[in-house]
Amino acid sequence: MAKLLNMQGICKSFFGVEVLHNVDFSVDKGEVMALCGENGAGKSTLMKILAGIYIQDAGDVVFKGSIIPKNATPLEMHHLGLSMIHQELNLLNELTIAQNIFLRREPRTPAGFINFNKMNEDAAALLAKLGEKIDPRRKVRELKIAQKQMVEIAKAISFNVELLVMDEPTSVLTGKETTILFDLIGNLASQDIAVVYISHRLKEISDVCQKVTVLRDGYFVATKNVNEVTVKDIATLMVGREITESAVTDFTGDPDAVMLEVKNVTDHMLQDVGFKVRRGEILGFSGLVGAGRTELMEVIFGIRKPRTGQVFINGKPVAVRSAIDAIKSNLGFVTEDRKETGLVLCRDINENTNYVFWQKNKGMFKSRKVYTANTKKMIERLNIRCNSPAQNVSNLSGGNQQKVALAKWLVSGAKVLVMDEPTRGVDVGARQEIYRIIKELAAEGVAIVIVSSDLPEILTICERVIVMHEGRITGMLQSSELTESKVMYYATNV
Structure with missing residues (x-):
């Protein structure tokens, strides 16, 4: 029997650099296929060719037994029965949830006007399938990232899909939302709908996928049955070497060398929150979505204005009323959404790397050589895969954008x-690189605060963990006490 999808000999280059080398990839009806590889391995590029976003230089895409024209548009691919949920969210913030789901496909009245009642009802029904009870009339800008992701999924399944591509679908979802998603994927597969599942969370693959295909540096490496390989096997195929993880230990630095202290922070969401982090310490914040972790960090960085609260740096009170104040106080904030708030995507690596440096040195002459040297140093230290410092950030893979x-x-x-x-x-390789950098920075005396919804990550990297629930701190654990069950106990406040 012919495969539902058969991609044959796919090649693709950008600016003279070949990123896909004669890649083959196939999926059967009702099959859930994982697609794995490091950032820059070519996963998203291959799927964007499938979705009609990119045009391959060579090779054929055969879907339902027919060769798809190279110039097929994403909308044409949708109508053929293929939808893709992208790693970076693609929603219009000023439109409602329903308007985003049915954009350019709005139901009409007999008179030709948009039937908003039906559109909202249909959107609510799609969200209900995902276990969400969000009002479809809400503006997307009002939603948290996890909720935006669920809207993306609802938009994808609103088409009569036969093949659904999911690029990092659980990266911002809670455990409960992830379980709902996995149930949905299983339901789709039972209806003979195929799913291509791209994820760096390798432990998820055995929970939801039957097969896994691995790419490395733009080349096909292997396709394996999931029940025949371990997570470590997949990681080794991805990076071409064995991955090892070191155990975290309790903080051994000076307990009195407090770099950052936060006292009595209260606003409409946070309730009398306070904590300390010491020089060279890696402090983690865990909790469910909506616990107030990100909101607390935004207060510290001057993005949110609390009703009460104080911030101290090296024991001295600082007035952080804006991000500029925070920068001047030697605070840094790697935000959760690099696309919206972390990078200027239309600018190059050099400009993005030096933006804060430039802000801190306004009025002081710095030659272009200084900025270029800064960038080259970071490219080498963080192993940023790029053509040159002048490459536009939007053309980098997600992992390399995060490094910038x-x-x-x-x-x-x-x-x-x-x-x-x-x-x-x-991806797993870049994740280890980022962990290495975090540990190096801590060893250099930088105080680090990590907010993460990934419990294994918290257990891997943090020397102390604070757990929040509904705007309050409900628990504090040393690394020697850390287990997933203890963190979840405090996160759910049972």
């Missing part, structure tokens, strides 16, 4: 670095 978002704070010389979901959408 981190680089700008390293160049700025931040002494306290807050990292919100630092490895979201980052």
